[in-house]
Amino acid sequence: MPAVPDRPTLDGLETRWDEVWQQEGTYRFDRTVDRAGVYAIDTPPPTVSGSLHVGHVFSYTHADLLARYQRMSGKSVFYPMGWDDNGLPTERRVQNYSGVRCDPSQQYDPTFEPPADSGALKKGTPQVSISRRNFIELCHQLSLEDEKAFEGLFKRLGLSVDWTQTYETIGDPARRAAQRAFLRNLARGEAYATEAPTLWDVDYRTAVAQAELADRDMPGAYHRIGFAKPDGEPLFIETTRPELLPACVALVAHPDDERYQPLFGTTVTTPLFGVEVPVLAHELAQPDKGSGIAMICTFGDTTDVTWWRELDLPVRSIVGRDGRIVMTAPDGVAEAPYAELAGKTVKQAQKRVVELLVESGDLVGEPTAITHPVKFYERGDRPLEIVTSRQWYLRNGGRDTELRKELLARGEELTWHPGFMQSRYDNWVGGLNGDWLISRQRFFGVPFPLWYRLDEHGEATYDEPLLPAEADLPVDPTSDVPAGFTADQRDQPGGFTADPDIMDTWATSSLTPQIAGGWEDDPDLFARVFPYDLRPQGHDIIRTWLFSTVVRSHLEHGSVPWTGTALSGWILDPDRKKMSKSVGNVVTPLGLLEQHGSDAVRYWAANGRLGTDTAFDEGQMKVGRRLAVKLLNASKFALGFPEAQTGPVTEAVDRALLARLADVVDEATKAFEAYDYTRALDVTEAFFWSFCDDYIELVKGRAYGEGEAADSANRALRLTLDVLLRLFAPVLPFATEEVWSWWQDGSVHRRPWPTSDELRAAGGEAAAQDCLAVAAVVLERVRGEKSRAKTSMKTPVLALHATGTEAELALLAQVAEDLKNACLIGDLTSEPGGAGFDVVRIELGEAPPKAPRP
RNA sequence: GGGCGAUUGGCGCAGUCUGGUAGCGCGCUUCCCUGACACGGAAGAGGUCACAGGUUCAAGUCCUGUAUCGCCCA
Numbered sequence: 058m059p060a061v062p063d064r065p066t067l068d069g070l071e072t073r074w075d076e077v078w079q080q081e082g083t084y085r086f087d088r089t090v091d092r093a094g095v096y097a098i099d100t101p102p103p104t105v106s107g108s109l110h111v112g113h114v115f116s117y118t119h120a121d122l123l124a125r126y127q128r129m130s131g132k133s134v135f136y137p138m139g140w141d142d143n144g145l146p147t148e149r150r151v152q153n154y155s156g157v158r159c160d161p162s163q164q165y166d167p168t169f170e171p172p173a174d175s176g177a178l179k180k181g182t183p184q185v186s187i188s189r190r191n192f193i194e195l196c197h198q199l200s201l202e203d204e205k206a207f208e209g210l211f212k213r214l215g216l217s218v219d220w221t222q223t224y225e226t227i228g229d230p231a232r233r234a235a236q237r238a239f240l241r242n243l244a245r246g247e248a249y250a251t252e253a254p255t256l257w258d259v260d261y262r263t264a265v266a267q268a269e270l271a272d273r274d275m276p277g278a279y280h281r282i283g284f285a286k287p288d289g290e291p292l293f294i295e296t297t298r299p300e301l302l303p304a305c306v307a308l309v310a311h312p313d314d315e316r317y318q319p320l321f322g323t324t325v326t327t328p329l330f331g332v333e334v335p336v337l338a339h340e341l342a343q344p345d346k347g348s349g350i351a352m353i354c355t356f357g358d359t360t361d362v363t364w365w366r367e368l369d370l371p372v373r374s375i376v377g378r379d380g381r382i383v384m385t386a387p388d389g390v391a392e393a394p395y396a397e398l399a400g401k402t403v404k405q406a407q408k409r410v411v412e413l414l415v416e417s418g419d420l421v422g423e424p425t426a427i428t429h430p431v432k433f434y435e436r437g438d439r440p441l442e443i444v445t446s447r448q449w450y451l452r453n454g455g456r457d458t459e460l461r462k463e464l465l466a467r468g469e470e471l472t473w474h475p476g477f478m479q480s481r482y483d484n485w486v487g488g489l490n491g492d493w494l495i496s497r498q499r500f501f502g503v504p505f506p507l508w509y510r511l512d513e514h515g516e517a518t519y520d521e522p523l524l525p526a527e528a529d530l531p532v533d534p535t536s537d538v539p540a541g542f543t544a545d546q547r548d549q550p551g552g553f554t555a556d557p558d559i560m561d562t563w564a565t566s567s568l569t570p571q572i573a574g575g576w577e578d579d580p581d582l583f584a585r586v587f588p589y590d591l592r593p594q595g596h597d598i599i600r601t602w603l604f605s606t607v608v609r610s611h612l613e614h615g616s617v618p619w620t621g622t623a624l625s626g627w628i629l630d631p632d633r634k635k636m637s638k639s640v641g642n643v644v645t646p647l648g649l650l651e652q653h654g655s656d657a658v659r660y661w662a663a664n665g666r667l668g669t670d671t672a673f674d675e676g677q678m679k680v681g682r683r684l685a686v687k688l689l690n691a692s693k694f695a696l697g698f699p700e701a702q703t704g705p706v707t708e709a710v711d712r713a714l715l716a717r718l719a720d721v722v723d724e725a726t727k728a729f730e731a732y733d734y735t736r737a738l739d740v741t742e743a744f745f746w747s748f749c750d751d752y753i754e755l756v757k758g759r760a761y762g763e764g765e766a767a768d769s770a771n772r773a774l775r776l777t778l779d780v781l782l783r784l785f786a787p788v789l790p791f792a793t794e795e796v797w798s799w800w801q802d803g804s805v806h807r808r809p810w811p812t813s814d815e816l817r818a819a820g821g822e823a824a825a826q827d828c829l830a831v832a833a834v835v836l837e838r839v840r841g842e843k844s845r846a847k848t849s850m851k852t853p854v855l856a857l858h859a860t861g862t863e864a865e866l867a868l869l870a871q872v873a874e875d876l877k878n879a880c881l882i883g884d885l886t887s888e889p890g891g892a893g894f895d896v897v898r899i900e901l902g903e904a905p906p907k908a909p910r911p
Numbered sequence: 912g913g914g915c916g917a918u919u920g921g922c923g924c925a926g927u928c929u930g931g932u933a934g935c936g937c938g939c940u941u942c943c944c945u946g947a948c949a950c951g952g953a954a955g956a957g958g959u960c961a962c963a964g965g966u967u968c969a970a971g972u973c974c975u976g977u978a979u980c981g982c983c984c985a
Contacts, residue, residue: 065947065948272985430985477915478915481915483914484914484983484984488984488985596982597982597983600984627981627982629981664923664924668916669916670916670917670982672923674923676936676938677924677937680936683950683951687948689947690947690951693947694948697947735925736925743935749947758946761946837954840952840954841953843943843954844942845955847942847943848943849944850945850952851943852945
């Protein structure tokens, strides 16, 4: 056992103890324990591209505090770590880093090596086309490096993760789980493919789901355009998208709008393009917007989709997947003016259509500038278009009242920390307006495990997809061949073709409980952890990650994925705005951990309650560091006295201390049970400071002595320290472990959480008779007097006189000797009287001679 | 436009569920190197609890409304 060091320090504790913990398997999950004895955490897998930031340190600490408390409370804690290395961010990095481009039509080349000068490519180097499988392998390699760095940081932060339990969202088990879950969704009719208008990002060239949309206010302009009524008179509509005129399929007004009622059922003709379109009625038309009659195009916005569907209109698509006007005009659209638009971007087309309308005289007046919300992909730069394409959907209650009710009920089953976050879930589920679009036209992700037969003309037959056996998962249909076919039949008439799409990243990460828990691959493990106890995450991804995980679990297991969720807040700049990139880049997590120490940073995080946005505050880290240093020093002092034989704590002051500590343990336990680690820390910390400032000062004179009274103090000191270390262990794992190692065996992190019973049994039953409170009054008065006299605390008190009730003076008598020692009081007297206990007279002596400065 | 949250000394926060003399930390001022700690200790100044009504013997706390800020969704 290492001796107590002369000058304890926090420096170097992180590396030293992490090494021991990994070696000893301190946080290893004990999988012999059955479900009732397990506490399972569905850890968020951080995105492995770029780097971790301060917000990660914050929220991951929160989960760790809860994990550590549960572990000490006797649970076998299942605390895995995942890496989300699947998706667009990684894809873009690999393209730039290795100078490659994924082309799913390429064949897999097992000997492919990326250019030797990876990472140092010159701008403009032509990209090499490689197969999807090769591309994924590169993504995987690059992710591994980041994952190592992330793991190092998390270990330094002291996360009590079981590092033998890790997964990657692009790893084999994850792809197997995602494909298996999808095949089962498909078999049960929960997943389906359909040709439908879909929000489409023209730059990424992929479909985008409702959960990834963001409205942005954009400048636009209403153009007033005349359509020709049968009698030749113009009917004016106003539109922000005149370029969609050739895609117009109808005009629509509100059924109650008297201006247009006579026209319902008639037709009008589009200017320039000469298409006859009906005038129809629908409640969604807004009479007060523009002229009150709108042009329906396929498709200008999501309302157009609704009208198109509900009014059963034809399709005249003109915007292609590249965001340009398609080369061929839809049926019936006049060729001549259309030819001028074909191939132009939407923006260019708008300019040209306006010019044409001005020439023809169909555009009236100047366009009116407005600002209006436009839908964007949240990572995209250009407004979304709506194109018709074949996509995969998963039922999520967006088009099914019964399922929606069931999912709301699942939300009800969860314990939300804090509770008010549930309304965000309810709002989102209640506001869904379509099923979950899970297919993406990208490359780095889990492929849909499907092939289609090609008929004699080479056309895919989508009705009966060719499915792999579950045992063969994961598969990549662009390189694997379906049963009963040979590789040379790929993309040949009479042969087969692969489904080209991958799954949305949320479609994989919504299965993290299944992936981490070994669903189907390790049924024994899965039964011990599922449904999990806790999903920690940020409140910004309730609508995506939290909700989608509930959906998958509900469909697959008929259960919630976990029984509780803890939502961490944001980190805000000191000026109360969301932590900006610039600050986040300057303040790196590793730098903070090095500068302040991990315990100090954890202390700051522990002061941010769940659901509460918290200011980034290095001041709090300094306070945390001070606490950790104080803990080392106070412990060193308390352990410096000779250890007494086991025996009772006899002195009243010592028993009062234990009684107070018993109350603290009860409060901290109650707080932790309610996931309120902040309050648990607060009560522990308050006790600790009064322990240092008052109790230790009071008893040190006695503890230096010998005999019964000294033994009582020494026993109380050690017992208190023992309990305090355990109370602080979740927040300050390094400092507490360090102190623990000075005088105890094993790890403090595997000791049981303290109970008030052990303290009351040791003598702390006299809470009502708190002589410490009386002592505190005397200490305060004497210190105040010495401060006012601007003299040293070593200045003796010649005489002190106190008054109070008989009971209070009896308590004073219990602490009189300790007080005389601590305050250097010569003559301590008292008499009954006064209103409550107080010190009425203090007589100071001469200050001692100043010692020379060392 | 709808939902959720916040508003308490210069700064960061607790207290609001369960009404009863306004608390903590940082910073600031003054003092002290006393047998763990100067990366320390002691003492002190500093707030009409966003605003307006209401309930109550009593409101930071409960109710109604308003304002400002933030987040989520239309």
